[in-house]
Amino acid sequence: MEKKKRDKREAILRAALELIAEHGFHGAPTAMIAAKANVAIGSIYRYFENKDALIITLHNEIECAAMKIITVDYDRGKPLKERFFHVARRMLKYMIEHPLEFRFVEQFFYSPYGIAFRRDKFFADTAIDNDEDILKGLYDDGRSQQIIKDFELSVFFSLAFGILFNIARDNVVGFNKLDDIVIDKIVGACWDAIKL
Amino acid sequence: MEKKKRDKREAILRAALELIAEHGFHGAPTAMIAAKANVAIGSIYRYFENKDALIITLHNEIECAAMKIITVDYDRGKPLKERFFHVARRMLKYMIEHPLEFRFVEQFFYSPYGIAFRRDKFFADTAIDNDEDILKGLYDDGRSQQIIKDFELSVFFSLAFGILFNIARDNVVGFNKLDDIVIDKIVGACWDAIKL
Amino acid sequence: MEKKKRDKREAILRAALELIAEHGFHGAPTAMIAAKANVAIGSIYRYFENKDALIITLHNEIECAAMKIITVDYDRGKPLKERFFHVARRMLKYMIEHPLEFRFVEQFFYSPYGIAFRRDKFFADTAIDNDEDILKGLYDDGRSQQIIKDFELSVFFSLAFGILFNIARDNVVGFNKLDDIVIDKIVGACWDAIKL
Amino acid sequence: MEKKKRDKREAILRAALELIAEHGFHGAPTAMIAAKANVAIGSIYRYFENKDALIITLHNEIECAAMKIITVDYDRGKPLKERFFHVARRMLKYMIEHPLEFRFVEQFFYSPYGIAFRRDKFFADTAIDNDEDILKGLYDDGRSQQIIKDFELSVFFSLAFGILFNIARDNVVGFNKLDDIVIDKIVGACWDAIKL
DNA sequence: AATGAATGAGGATTCATTCAT
DNA sequence: TATGAATGAATCCTCATTCAT
Numbered sequence: 001m002e003k004k005k006r007d008k009r010e011a012i013l014r015a016a017l018e019l020i021a022e023h024g025f026h027g028a029p030t031a032m033i034a035a036k037a038n039v040a041i042g043s044i045y046r047y048f049e050n051k052d053a054l055i056i057t058l059h060n061e062i063e064c065a066a067m068k069i070i071t072v073d074y075d076r077g078k079p080l081k082e083r084f085f086h087v088a089r090r091m092l093k094y095m096i097e098h099p100l101e102f103r104f105v106e107q108f109f110y111s112p113y114g115i116a117f118r119r120d121k122f123f124a125d126t127a128i129d130n131d132e133d134i135l136k137g138l139y140d141d142g143r144s145q146q147i148i149k150d151f152e153l154s155v156f157f158s159l160a161f162g163i164l165f166n167i168a169r170d171n172v173v174g175f176n177k178l179d180d181i182v183i184d185k186i187v188g189a190c191w192d193a194i195k196l
Numbered sequence: 197m198e199k200k201k202r203d204k205r206e207a208i209l210r211a212a213l214e215l216i217a218e219h220g221f222h223g224a225p226t227a228m229i230a231a232k233a234n235v236a237i238g239s240i241y242r243y244f245e246n247k248d249a250l251i252i253t254l255h256n257e258i259e260c261a262a263m264k265i266i267t268v269d270y271d272r273g274k275p276l277k278e279r280f281f282h283v284a285r286r287m288l289k290y291m292i293e294h295p296l297e298f299r300f301v302e303q304f305f306y307s308p309y310g311i312a313f314r315r316d317k318f319f320a321d322t323a324i325d326n327d328e329d330i331l332k333g334l335y336d337d338g339r340s341q342q343i344i345k346d347f348e349l350s351v352f353f354s355l356a357f358g359i360l361f362n363i364a365r366d367n368v369v370g371f372n373k374l375d376d377i378v379i380d381k382i383v384g385a386c387w388d389a390i391k392l
Numbered sequence: 393m394e395k396k397k398r399d400k401r402e403a404i405l406r407a408a409l410e411l412i413a414e415h416g417f418h419g420a421p422t423a424m425i426a427a428k429a430n431v432a433i434g435s436i437y438r439y440f441e442n443k444d445a446l447i448i449t450l451h452n453e454i455e456c457a458a459m460k461i462i463t464v465d466y467d468r469g470k471p472l473k474e475r476f477f478h479v480a481r482r483m484l485k486y487m488i489e490h491p492l493e494f495r496f497v498e499q500f501f502y503s504p505y506g507i508a509f510r511r512d513k514f515f516a517d518t519a520i521d522n523d524e525d526i527l528k529g530l531y532d533d534g535r536s537q538q539i540i541k542d543f544e545l546s547v548f549f550s551l552a553f554g555i556l557f558n559i560a561r562d563n564v565v566g567f568n569k570l571d572d573i574v575i576d577k578i579v580g581a582c583w584d585a586i587k588l
Numbered sequence: 589m590e591k592k593k594r595d596k597r598e599a600i601l602r603a604a605l606e607l608i609a610e611h612g613f614h615g616a617p618t619a620m621i622a623a624k625a626n627v628a629i630g631s632i633y634r635y636f637e638n639k640d641a642l643i644i645t646l647h648n649e650i651e652c653a654a655m656k657i658i659t660v661d662y663d664r665g666k667p668l669k670e671r672f673f674h675v676a677r678r679m680l681k682y683m684i685e686h687p688l689e690f691r692f693v694e695q696f697f698y699s700p701y702g703i704a705f706r707r708d709k710f711f712a713d714t715a716i717d718n719d720e721d722i723l724k725g726l727y728d729d730g731r732s733q734q735i736i737k738d739f740e741l742s743v744f745f746s747l748a749f750g751i752l753f754n755i756a757r758d759n760v761v762g763f764n765k766l767d768d769i770v771i772d773k774i775v776g777a778c779w780d781a782i783k784l
Numbered sequence: 785a786a787t788g789a790a791t792g793a794g795g796a797t798t799c800a801t802t803c804a805t
Numbered sequence: 806t807a808t809g810a811a812t813g814a815a816t817c818c819t820c821a822t823t824c825a826t
Binding site: 415 | 611615737740742743745746750751753754755758765770773774777778781
């Protein structure tokens with residue numbers, strides 16, 4: 001009973017993910033999402049208030065799941081460089097191993113949804129959750145230990161992770177081929193960008 | 197007569213640029229573009245085959261104009277590092293000084309248009325125009341002179357310029373403040389990322 | 393068991409009454425009626441064939457209950473004028489003391505339901521029930537005793553009671569304030585309208 | 589050019605009038621209105637902001653046209669009783685000669701539109717237009733000349749005109765047959781209701 | 785008997801594109 | 806050539822009704 005309910009919800013989210021990742025928001029009308037999920041159109045509205053809510057939920061669940069994967073085995077006791085390599089490596093791997101999720105999140109990020117999302121985040125002073133805590137922790141430690149360059153936080157993020165998003169984007173469309181060795185070298189280049 | 201015709205075309209492109217940059221593709225129906233351009237709806241279809249053509253044209257013209265600005269005074273005789281700094285610095289400056297164009301190109305890049313655009317580019321072997329020639333030249337020189345790290349071209353591009361797009365994006369929404377000194381330090385970090 | 397069953401039916405009717413009176417037919421979907429009645433949606437269809445049947449039943453029950461209240465203590469032996477005052481006064485009082493019922497019946501009367509209802513009534517020659525018997529009795533007596541004006545029955549009804557519905561409608565929305573004295577004066581005016 | 593434009597607008601209003609009068613608001617979806625008006629669905633939205641605006645406009649135009657017809661030849665110099673007969677007689681005649689308009693206005697009046705409309709009117713102190721001026725003038729004169737009964741304005745309106753609406757409603761569905769003689773007798777009964 | 789998830793036809797609205805003037 | 810009214814397919818969403826549990 002409970003199982004089936006959850007299944008249907010998941011099917012809708014999955015269908016939306018696949019359609020939006022592949023065809024963009026324009027290519028994912030509710031009727032098509034419902035069809036792909038083997039569900040009646042109306043059922044979407046039992047599980048989500050409206051299409052926007054469905055998309056925002058999907059985004060949040062992906063972000064949450066991704067952060068869990070990325071930060072597994074993360075050890076705050078390890079030296080800064082090692083911690084950075086741990087996070088950056090997993091981040092890049094996550095993106096190339098989850099191309100649907102990555103493409104969806106990119107679509108989301110640059111759509112009106114993402115703009116609202118970022119604005120909300122920007123104005124939410126204290127809403128720093130654990131995930132960002134880890135990333136911000138890297139910055140704080142690096143600065144206080146005089147290991148990384150003297151930039152403000154947002155610039156640090158761009159230097160550290162902006163590269164990875166570009167690499168992943170190219171990978172997803174087949175512009176590059178990455179194996180563990182190349183990934184490590186790329187993360188090394190990111191480290192070069194931020195370290196003093 | 198010729199003048200007026202050109203004016204009308206420009207007005208349409210400008211209106212589309214402003215509306216899409218500010219409100220996204222959803223916020224720029226043809227009727228609104230025509231109104232903002234002080235032009236009849238039907239006139240759009242005299243200058244452009246359809247809305248897609250208008251948007252693709254706008255993108256191409258912006259890309260072309262940007263590259264012209266970025267590569268002005270470019271001296272192929274200068275040392276590699278100096279040439280990289282020249283290009284990277286101007287690229288970042290262009291983006292933060294042309295927020296409408298930057299935001300439009302970002303919207304474009306992550307929309308179905310951009311996906312098609314990138315796919316086309318990927319399959320067009322010989323379609324390397326002069327602008328990319330300069331960027332590719334940096335790569336070829338750096339590799340042959342053993343100055344930059346051993347990555348394939350697309351990875352090099354991400355390392356070298358991916359950071360800049362992220363920085364610019366944050367700047368456009370007000371997440372960071374950049375002056376000439378910070379810009380130079382950022383470009384320096386990009387250099388650290390690519391250099392051996 | 394029988395009790396509970398009756399309770400559930402009453403709860404559904406009550407919920408429908410309140411929602412429709414307050415928000416109109418548009419503001420009373422079955423799901424909302426069920427929720428307000430603390431009943432499953434499906435249960436509505438156990439007690440009523442469909443939504444239309446529910447609404448028609450509700451109307452009929454209200455009409456029946458109202459007539460009972462209005463005609464209580466009605467004495468056919470009293471003089472005509474006194475009988476008219478008795479009925480008209482109670483009718484007006486009922487409407488202002490039962491605003492939910494009154495508003496529902498009005499909604500009903502002017503909706504497609506009411507149109508069908510009136511059509512059916514018009515074509516049902518013999519379907520004169522006891523309640524209307526009383527009203528029709530007033531007309532017949534008045535005419536044979538030469539006390540009331542020479543109009544056909546339906547005009548008599550409009551003259552006698554049409555005023556009261558308008559007064560009640562205004563009262564329900566707060567356009568007027570009525571006490572027993574004003575009510576009596578109003579009924580007196582109705583009497584003036586019909587009497588010779 | 590101008591002619592055709594006006595024609596289309598009129599056709600839409602006319603189609604809405606006929607459908608709503610006959611089948612109620614539920615029986616008049618935009619697609620059906622458009623079809624009946626021989627117009628594309630989208631055209632409705634060129635002439636009216638949305639369906640609500642269309643309906644409100646239709647109501648206002650009918651009310652305005654009706655008041656013009658009713659008050660034609662109205663002579664403020666005539667005695668009160670004569671003025672009342674003039675207005676009441678024309679009002680009843682208008683309603684029975686314009687059954688579509690009458691039925692539409694009734695539907696409107698008892699729908700959510702009408703409720704909002706009445707509320708707005710109630711709270712608009714100074715928004716007394718010329719039409720109501722005439723009706724209110726009857727009341728003011730009658731009261732100051734001690735000709736009509738001592739009721740507040742809204743009760744006066746119900747006594748004077750409430751009857752007429754009921755009569756007209758019955759007439760529209762064929763419950764009664766009215767000729768000029770009966771109409772005059774009915775207006776006389778209304779006069780009896782209000783006069784001292 | 786009761787439940788409420790599932791269904792999908794139906795409704796309002798938008799907007800790229802056409803074409804008569 | 807310029808205009809903008811007209812078009813109608815496409816989209817999101819609602820809600821009466823059914824039916825498996």
